[in-house]
Amino acid sequence: MHNFDFEKPSTVADAVAALASEDAQALAGGQTLIPTLKQRLAAPSKLVSLTGIADLQGISHSDGVLTIGAATTHVEVAAGGYGSLSVLAGNIGDPAVRNRGTIGGSLANNDPSADYPAAVLATGATINTNARSIKADDFFDGIFTTALEEGEIITSVAFPIPEASCYEKFEQPASRFALVGVCVAKMAGGVRVAVTGASEEGVHRWREAETALNANFSADAIADLSVSADGLISDLHGTPKYRANLVKVLTARAVANC
Amino acid sequence: MSSISMTVNGKTVSGEVEGRTLLSQFLREDLLLTGTHIGCDTSQCGACSVHVDGKLVKGCTMLAVEADGAAVTTIEGMANEDGSLSIIQAAFQEHHGLQCGFCTPGMVMATDSLLKSNSDPSEAEIRKHLSGNICRCTGYHNIIKSIQAAASQLG
Numbered sequence: 001m002h003n004f005d006f007e008k009p010s011t012v013a014d015a016v017a018a019l020a021s022e023d024a025q026a027l028a029g030g031q032t033l034i035p036t037l038k039q040r041l042a043a044p045s046k047l048v049s050l051t052g053i054a055d056l057q058g059i060s061h062s063d064g065v066l067t068i069g070a071a072t073t074h075v076e077v078a079a080g081g082y083g084s085l086s087v088l089a090g091n092i093g094d095p096a097v098r099n100r101g102t103i104g105g106s107l108a109n110n111d112p113s114a115d116y117p118a119a120v121l122a123t124g125a126t127i128n129t130n131a132r133s134i135k136a137d138d139f140f141d142g143i144f145t146t147a148l149e150e151g152e153i154i155t156s157v158a159f160p161i162p163e164a165s166c167y168e169k170f171e172q173p174a175s176r177f178a179l180v181g182v183c184v185a186k187m188a189g190g191v192r193v194a195v196t197g198a199s200e201e202g203v204h205r206w207r208e209a210e211t212a213l214n215a216n217f218s219a220d221a222i223a224d225l226s227v228s229a230d231g232l233i234s235d236l237h238g239t240p241k242y243r244a245n246l247v248k249v250l251t252a253r254a255v256a257n258c
Numbered sequence: 259m260s261s262i263s264m265t266v267n268g269k270t271v272s273g274e275v276e277g278r279t280l281l282s283q284f285l286r287e288d289l290l291l292t293g294t295h296i297g298c299d300t301s302q303c304g305a306c307s308v309h310v311d312g313k314l315v316k317g318c319t320m321l322a323v324e325a326d327g328a329a330v331t332t333i334e335g336m337a338n339e340d341g342s343l344s345i346i347q348a349a350f351q352e353h354h355g356l357q358c359g360f361c362t363p364g365m366v367m368a369t370d371s372l373l374k375s376n377s378d379p380s381e382a383e384i385r386k387h388l389s390g391n392i393c394r395c396t397g398y399h400n401i402i403k404s405i406q407a408a409a410s411q412l413g
């Protein structure tokens with residue numbers, strides 16, 4: 001790891017100012033960034049810790065919206081009793097990762113196999129930053145890429161609370177990331193289905209399944225659909241065809257368990 | 259360089275570290291507390307597990323500066339005051355929960371964090387809690403037995 005300066009501001013404004021210097025980077029739980037620095041895949045001159053900022057912490061609930069501060073850890077979301085979102089958070093990585101890793105870090109990183117992006121996209125959540133609010137449909141921009149500008153900080157994520165939702169994850173047993181994960185959410189405006197782990201383009205919606213489920217919300221409704229293997233991830237854990245099959249199997253399971 | 263201070267196993271310590279110094283490195287190289295092992299250095303194996311403000315973390319995946327002001331507990335802080343083995347440590351010895359012992363400091367720290375939040379875990383809960391701690395020797399069965407024995411003794 002190359003050396004860097006370290007700052008730990010206590011306000012969002014100070015963090016934004018600190019991130020304005022060249023090659024500065026935000027540090028949240030470090031559960032992705034520290035391994036990345038060790039591999040020298042990034043070499044920031046300065047790390048700006050977001051964990052000392054009170055405004056980025058905590059979870060609040062009002063008017064059918066659950067708002068989670070960006071620096072809230074996975075273990076805090078897991079312990080909150082927020083239905084399938086808590087189950088999702090409680091199955092990220094392992095206890096030590098959940099004690100440090102944060103929702104903001106996971107979303108900013110947009111790993112193609114990460115769990116949170118599926119829940120954010122399926123519920124049509126809003127990602128709030130120091131500068132603006134971004135709809136989930138506009139936030140994820142291909143693997144490891146998001147709509148965030150240089151130096152922009154996620155401050156919170158606002159989830160409209162679904163009528164029903166379920167996240168089904170087929171775990172890659174060595175990393176515990178999703179080999180494929182599907183989140184189905186029944187929202188006021190209709191059913192949304194988001195898939196992680198499968199596509200080379202990262203998290204995405206399965207619109208055909210959404211149409212079928214809007215007409216008939218049952219696992220049978222998607223029985224005749226097929227998922228194309230084109231553009232799906234191929235690695236030693238699974239072929240594109242295997243992943244395509246998993247998308248369908250996990251969607252059916254998620255609907256049945258909703 | 260940054261000046262940091264924290265309590266480690268109840269004692270106040272301080273030091274000068276670079277931004278990139280890992281907590282595991284500070285414990286081992288500056289404080290000479292070499293019970294915290296480095297297995298993978300890539301956040302996978304859990305041999306470096308310690309508690310920071312009561313929470314289980316991987317010491318190789320946290321910067322020493324991030325622990326400034328914190329209360330850290332390592333395997334050296336787990337024995338009883340008179341130096342005898344704690345209930346968890348003795349259970350690992352009694353039930354052959356270790357062979358080479360390399361993973362054991364992390365296993366003991368993970369077990370302690372589990373039993374503090376769940377005094378009577380099921381086998382499935384134990385296995386899930388240990389998902390970030392890898393053992394190359396035991397096949398885990400005796401680790402599970404050790405933890406079950408410790409849980410029943412701690413009541």
Ligand SMILES: Cc1cc2nc3c(=O)[nH]c(=O)nc-3n(C[C@H](O)[C@H](O)[C@H](O)COP(=O)(O)OP(=O)(O)OC[C@H]3O[C@@H](n4cnc5c(N)ncnc54)[C@H](O)[C@@H]3O)c2cc1C
Pocket residue numbers: 025026027028029030031032033034050070071091092093094097100101102103104105106108109111113114115116148152153154155175176177178301302
């Ligand atoms: C062993 C292991 C297993 C894991 N398993 C899983 C798993 O099963 N599922 C899963 O989804 N993830 C998994 N992860 C990843 C984990 O969830 C990370 O915590 C998460 O991806 C990153 O969050 P962080 O807070 O640690 O971010 P960091 O590592 O601190 O930062 C990650 C990136 O986000 C940026 N960033 C952080 N916070 C913000 C913010 N508020 N605004 C803007 N940018 C920000 C940083 O600059 C950096 O580029 C695993 C990690 C490990 C080490």
Ligand code: FES
Pocket residue numbers: 295296297298299300301302303304305306307316317318319
């Ligand atoms: S040495 Fe830290 S997880 Fe392996």
Ligand code: FES
Pocket residue numbers: 355356357358359360361362392393394395396
């Ligand atoms: S006893 Fe050898 S690694 Fe666990």
